[in-house]
Amino acid sequence: MRLLVTGGCGFIGSNFLRYILRHFSTEMVSNVDALTYAGSLTNTEGLAGEYGDRYEFYKADIASADQIDALMSKHQFYAVINFAAESHVDRSISSPLNFVHTNIVGTQVLLEAARRHGVRRFVQVSTDEVYGSLGAEGGVFTEDSPLAPSSPYSASKTGADLLALSYFHTFGQEVVITRCTNNYGPWQHPEKLIPRMIICALRERRLPVYADGQNVRDWIHVEDHCAAINAALLNGKPGEVYNLGSRNEWKNLDLVHLILDHLGKSRDLIEFVPDRPGHDLRYAIDPAKAENDLKWKTLFPFEQAIRDTIDWYVANRAWWEPLESADRPAT
Numbered sequence: 001m002r003l004l005v006t007g008g009c010g011f012i013g014s015n016f017l018r019y020i021l022r023h024f025s026t027e028m029v030s031n032v033d034a035l036t037y038a039g040s041l042t043n044t045e046g047l048a049g050e051y052g053d054r055y056e057f058y059k060a061d062i063a064s065a066d067q068i069d070a071l072m073s074k075h076q077f078y079a080v081i082n083f084a085a086e087s088h089v090d091r092s093i094s095s096p097l098n099f100v101h102t103n104i105v106g107t108q109v110l111l112e113a114a115r116r117h118g119v120r121r122f123v124q125v126s127t128d129e130v131y132g133s134l135g136a137e138g139g140v141f142t143e144d145s146p147l148a149p150s151s152p153y154s155a156s157k158t159g160a161d162l163l164a165l166s167y168f169h170t171f172g173q174e175v176v177i178t179r180c181t182n183n184y185g186p187w188q189h190p191e192k193l194i195p196r197m198i199i200c201a202l203r204e205r206r207l208p209v210y211a212d213g214q215n216v217r218d219w220i221h222v223e224d225h226c227a228a229i230n231a232a233l234l235n236g237k238p239g240e241v242y243n244l245g246s247r248n249e250w251k252n253l254d255l256v257h258l259i260l261d262h263l264g265k266s267r268d269l270i271e272f273v274p275d276r277p278g279h280d281l282r283y284a285i286d287p288a289k290a291e292n293d294l295k296w297k298t299l300f301p302f303e304q305a306i307r308d309t310i311d312w313y314v315a316n317r318a319w320w321e322p323l324e325s326a327d328r329p330a331t
């Protein structure tokens with residue numbers, strides 16, 4: 001089985017490459033990444049050496065029909081797993097066009113190339129943000145919840161999901177969509193909430209928290225997400241959507257307290273900053289369909305895994321220091 005993984009030099013994509021190469025004897029995994037600011041070859045360091053006969057890297061833009069066509073003409077892929085995306089909500093507010101280019105045009109280019117080159121399966125890695133926001137009082141998103149994206153990021157992911165489903169309905173392409181909640185774990189870009197808070201704390205800088213820090217996210221370990229994507233690749237029913245979550249809701253402020261407490265830093269470092277426009281209050285997912293139909297469940301206990309994650313950033317300063325930019329607001 002030959003797999004085409006896009007965005008494999010980013011956070012989740014690089015964890016997925018490690019997961020699949022380590023746990024399965026997949027014949028060949030090709031990683032296509034444009035190496036934007038969010039993608040780094042340091043995220044996949046060691047893979048070519050360790051799995052040289054089963055892993056290769058191509059620098060390419062998924063929105064370039066010529067580049068993708070050339071790659072699919074060269075190899076017959078069994079499946080595309082599309083992680084490549086512009087993924088930072090704040091950047092989607094300041095530069096939405098990049099999000100349309102990669103998340104919508106890029107997905108369309110991949111779908112069309114997959115169809116024309118007879119690629120059997122297509123896993124579109126999506127997000128719970130396509131459902132918009134829940135109220136503070138309760139409720140969870142199911143696969144039947146209405147699509148109501150709030151940001152240019154989530155709107156572009158919604159557009160990509162709908163294009164992917166149209167390739168199932170129109171052309172019979174075996175498309176499976178996964179919609180996951182917020183991920184934590186190693187190799188996440190320093191602009192994202194958890195690494196940013198850890199890094200600010202380590203540097204004894206102010207930790208910028210939006211509004212009053214009451215926004216709620218359901219946090220899942222990245223390797224649990226990777227296992228679900230693999231299960232969707234193998235067992236997902238074509239044309240279906242699977243919500244992925246961990247039933248692990250945290251207010252941003254409580255999460256920041258946990259980070260500061262674990263690092264032995266003062267909570268006085270927190271600075272409340274003006275809210276992000278259109279900031280979704282709460283996300284929560286019902287993952288029952290994925291658990292039942294994909295035979296998947298989360299394995300990482302949050303209380304331990306979040307501490308291991310914090311310790312990873314403490315120990316891997318040489319990885320994040322070059323990537324860090326001090327001018328991004330928190331997410």
Ligand code: NAD
Pocket residue numbers: 006007008009010011012013032033034035036037038039040060061062063082083084085086087088101102106125126127128157179180181182183184189
């Ligand atoms: P990331 O920003 O860390 O990585 C994105 C990768 O895509 C980078 O390596 C980047 O270089 C690459 N890329 C960007 N534009 C490209 C293009 N035009 N062509 C080729 N490569 C390109 O993102 P992530 O957090 O790893 O997210 C991966 C996927 O998972 C995204 O589709 C995102 O929407 C989805 N997702 C993320 C989360 C989360 O919590 N991080 C949750 C649910 C879903």
